[in-house]
Amino acid sequence: MTIEGNEIRREMILNMGPQHPATHGVLRLLLHLEGEVVKKNIPIIGYLHRGVEKLGEHRTYLQNIVFTDRLDYTASMCNNLSYALAVEKLCGIEVPERARVIRVIMAELQRIAAHLLWLGTYALDIGAMSVFFYCFREREKILDMFEMISGQRLTPSYICIGGVRRDITDQFLEALRVFCDTFNDYVRDYENLLTKNPIWVERLKDVAVLSAEDAINWGTTGPVLRASGVKFDFRRATPYCGYENYEFDIPIGTKGDCYDRYLVRVEEMRQSNRILKQAMKDIPDGPIMADVPFITLPPKDQVMNNIESLIKHFKIAAGLFQVPKGEVYSSIENPKGELGFYIVSDGSSKPYRMRIKSSCFVNLSALPFMTQGCLVADLIAALGSIDIVLGEVDR
Amino acid sequence: MITVTIDGREIQTEPGKTILEVARANGIYIPTLCFLEDLLPIGACRLCIVEVDGYDQPQPSCVQVVTDGMNIRTTTEKLLEMRRDILKLLLLDHPLDCPICDKAAECKLQDLVYELGYDRAIAEGSVGVPMLHKPPVKWSTIGINYFPSRCVACQRCVHVCLERVGCGVLEAGKEDGTPRIFPAHPEKCIACGECLSVCPVGALTEAVSPLKARPWEKTKTKTVCPYCGVGCVIELNVASGQVIKVTTDEAVPPNYGTLCVKGRFGFEFINSDKRLTKPLIRQGGSFREVSWDEALNYVAKKLKEIKEKHGASAIAGLCSARCTNEDNYVFQKFMRAVIGTNNVDHCARL
Ligand code: SF4
Ligand code: SF4
Ligand code: FES
Numbered sequence: 001m002t003i004e005g006n007e008i009r010r011e012m013i014l015n016m017g018p019q020h021p022a023t024h025g026v027l028r029l030l031l032h033l034e035g036e037v038v039k040k041n042i043p044i045i046g047y048l049h050r051g052v053e054k055l056g057e058h059r060t061y062l063q064n065i066v067f068t069d070r071l072d073y074t075a076s077m078c079n080n081l082s083y084a085l086a087v088e089k090l091c092g093i094e095v096p097e098r099a100r101v102i103r104v105i106m107a108e109l110q111r112i113a114a115h116l117l118w119l120g121t122y123a124l125d126i127g128a129m130s131v132f133f134y135c136f137r138e139r140e141k142i143l144d145m146f147e148m149i150s151g152q153r154l155t156p157s158y159i160c161i162g163g164v165r166r167d168i169t170d171q172f173l174e175a176l177r178v179f180c181d182t183f184n185d186y187v188r189d190y191e192n193l194l195t196k197n198p199i200w201v202e203r204l205k206d207v208a209v210l211s212a213e214d215a216i217n218w219g220t221t222g223p224v225l226r227a228s229g230v231k232f233d234f235r236r237a238t239p240y241c242g243y244e245n246y247e248f249d250i251p252i253g254t255k256g257d258c259y260d261r262y263l264v265r266v267e268e269m270r271q272s273n274r275i276l277k278q279a280m281k282d283i284p285d286g287p288i289m290a291d292v293p294f295i296t297l298p299p300k301d302q303v304m305n306n307i308e309s310l311i312k313h314f315k316i317a318a319g320l321f322q323v324p325k326g327e328v329y330s331s332i333e334n335p336k337g338e339l340g341f342y343i344v345s346d347g348s349s350k351p352y353r354m355r356i357k358s359s360c361f362v363n364l365s366a367l368p369f370m371t372q373g374c375l376v377a378d379l380i381a382a383l384g385s386i387d388i389v390l391g392e393v394d395r
Numbered sequence: 396m397i398t399v400t401i402d403g404r405e406i407q408t409e410p411g412k413t414i415l416e417v418a419r420a421n422g423i424y425i426p427t428l429c430f431l432e433d434l435l436p437i438g439a440c441r442l443c444i445v446e447v448d449g450y451d452q453p454q455p456s457c458v459q460v461v462t463d464g465m466n467i468r469t470t471t472e473k474l475l476e477m478r479r480d481i482l483k484l485l486l487l488d489h490p491l492d493c494p495i496c497d498k499a500a501e502c503k504l505q506d507l508v509y510e511l512g513y514d515r516a517i518a519e520g521s522v523g524v525p526m527l528h529k530p531p532v533k534w535s536t537i538g539i540n541y542f543p544s545r546c547v548a549c550q551r552c553v554h555v556c557l558e559r560v561g562c563g564v565l566e567a568g569k570e571d572g573t574p575r576i577f578p579a580h581p582e583k584c585i586a587c588g589e590c591l592s593v594c595p596v597g598a599l600t601e602a603v604s605p606l607k608a609r610p611w612e613k614t615k616t617k618t619v620c621p622y623c624g625v626g627c628v629i630e631l632n633v634a635s636g637q638v639i640k641v642t643t644d645e646a647v648p649p650n651y652g653t654l655c656v657k658g659r660f661g662f663e664f665i666n667s668d669k670r671l672t673k674p675l676i677r678q679g680g681s682f683r684e685v686s687w688d689e690a691l692n693y694v695a696k697k698l699k700e701i702k703e704k705h706g707a708s709a710i711a712g713l714c715s716a717r718c719t720n721e722d723n724y725v726f727q728k729f730m731r732a733v734i735g736t737n738n739v740d741h742c743a744r745l
Binding site for chain 2: 293304312320321
């Protein structure tokens with residue numbers, strides 16, 4: 001309770017998080033409440049800060065891959081890809097066609113997995129329990145596929161500098177085909193459960209509205225930006241990995257509220273499936289790794305049989321190599337928005353500086369603005385709708 | 396003064412020098428494998444070949460002496476191709492040992508692969524049967540392991556033993572058609588480890604104290620060898636707080652890169668658990684660990700008693716060559732000025 005002038009204001013300060021199931025990780029929101037109304041909302045971040053950028057300066061280009069998995073850990077493949085693209089740009093590496101297509105497949109599978117995770121947990125936030133089970137059922141299939149090719153479900157480190165680590169198998173392709181054929185039906189199921197569900201609509205419509213202008217001014221990217229009606233997608237704007245060869249639509253919203261964000265993400269899953277189907281159709285033959293001695297790892301079977309490859313492998317693994325001097329920035333469309341890597345190289349085997357541009361961080365900064373004056377219950381809906389992962393916010 | 400042209404650069408130099416010397420003095424890089432600065436040219440590896448006008452064949456630059464008006468090219472496509480071929484022959488029967496090889500990351504062969512294989516493969520694909528690890532064979536001293544399969548037959552060890560050490564223990568020969576080194580006169584070996592220190596690859600490695608850390612895990616600290624009065628410069632290779640190896644610096648007097656058996660191998664005592672690190676007092680048949688205060692008081696008391704009873708010359712002081720000069724100075728001063736005796740000695744025979 002505070003007294004301002006002659007007025008007595010009943011303001012309550014409340015900590016939401018860092019241990020709170022709806023803050024999706026260790027985020028703390030410092031809320032100034034008047035009754036149920038959020039007067040002020042200050043996100044306090046840093047609980048998951050692991051110093052990934054600083055660590056990057058002390059690890060070789062090769063070793064840094066595994067840190068990228070742990071940024072937005074719901075989208076490890078895409079993080080790998082963004083980092084690999086930045087290093088490839090620095091070193092001028094041409095990635096073989098086959099690897100590029102495999103990368104697109106992985107990135108789109110990962111996008112679907114990330115959106116499924118979001119949809120399931122978001123519905124849970126709002127109180128719809130069953131959607132969660134359906135979403136995780138399909139996500140599980142994708143993780144199984146990841147495990148098939150990389151041995152890892154969550155942190156595959158599969159996409160690496162110069163290409164991908166292992167070739168895809170027939171078993172993987174078969175699983176992918178089955179997934180693609182059936183997935184749209186599943187999306188229809190989710191929509192049947194939610195899209196016209198009156199509670200769902202009531203809870204999301206007109207909540208946490210962000211106009212197109214504000215969305216741009218706050219620097220948001222990804223589904224948050226598109227839900228506000230801005231047709232911007234890095235896959236279209238600055239295509240990488242051959243995205244210009246695939247047909248897909250960029251879904252946008254009209255209003256920029258939570259409901260639009262929901263619709264945009266659901267449609268994105270369908271579009272990703274569309275890309276997957278095209279990519280799967282003709283995967284070119286050829287190598288999966290560029291052959292740049294002393295930067296890209298030689299194939300494992302060569303390392304085990306050939307002293308020259310063994311020496312190359314040793315030198316790379318031990319960090320005894322050099323990359324060109326220079327600085328690069330490269331960014332891609334991650335499930336949550338723009339993920340960019342800015343790398344300054346002094347010519348040694350470790351980055352001089354590695355800066356990560358995180359969409360989660362930027363999108364989260366817009367949260368106080370869009371939740372000004374809303375109800376506490378709506379805050380949950382708003383926070384969930386921007387889809388953040390603290391691993392990437394805090395880095 | 397004569398004038399030679401290297402890679403289009405005119406260079407004034409004294410007659411009688413080799414092409415390699417002139418090139419290095421002028422900052423022109425030529426790869427080498429067997430060349431050692433203070434020895435006569437060995438001429439075994441042929442990696443240092445250059446093209447010289449007037450010769451049909453490329454010439455080894457570490458052997459060929461410059462003459463007036465010579466026109467030399469050090470890096471042409473043909474030379475690079477030939478160097479790659481030479482390297483390829485070395486790689487063909489080299490075992491897949493890097494991960495378990497003591498020399499890895501400081502290995503000249505690895506460096507040459509890095510250098511010459513940077514933009515294209517040297518022998519990739521052309522290797523039939525992978526060469527597997529073979530155990531070491533006997534060398535002229537137990538302190539050193541010899542892995543013939545890793546040997547690149549550069550003969551540095553042979554020549555250093557003959558010219559620098561003056562022992563002539565080693566001989567180059569062949570076994571089943573493959574060149575290797577034979578410790579032909581082991582009785583002459585003084586176990587100095589010079590051969591070990593010049594081996595560019597992991598063919599000769601330390602047997603008593605095998606490698607415990609890779610180069611990037613260790614730091615080198617320059618210091619003076621504590622053994623004899625020559626005072627050689629040594630570098631202590633330290634990893635996780637332990638000395639794991641002793642090397643030296645070729646550019647620094649008095650030893651210019653050489654060491655003897657004690658300086659090179661005699662460092663394990665530093666981390667020995669048999670060393671005394673705390674004062675002990677003998678009581679009955681066993682020792683009791685005591686504090687420094689108690690120990691010093693005890694010694695002072697006893698010394699005083701002896702001096703009063705039997706005189707100062709009943710006491711003698713024995714110190715150690717392993718202590719610093721300053722420590723030894725203070726010690727003898729203490730014996731003479733405080734105790735009052737000239738009975739001072741130490742073990743200068745390590
Ligand atoms: S000598 Fe060099 S190339 Fe041969 S195994 Fe040892 S480190 Fe590898
Ligand atoms: S043992 Fe070492 S120094 Fe001697 S010839 Fe072989 S590679 Fe050269
Ligand atoms: S360095 Fe000249 S032949 Fe070996």
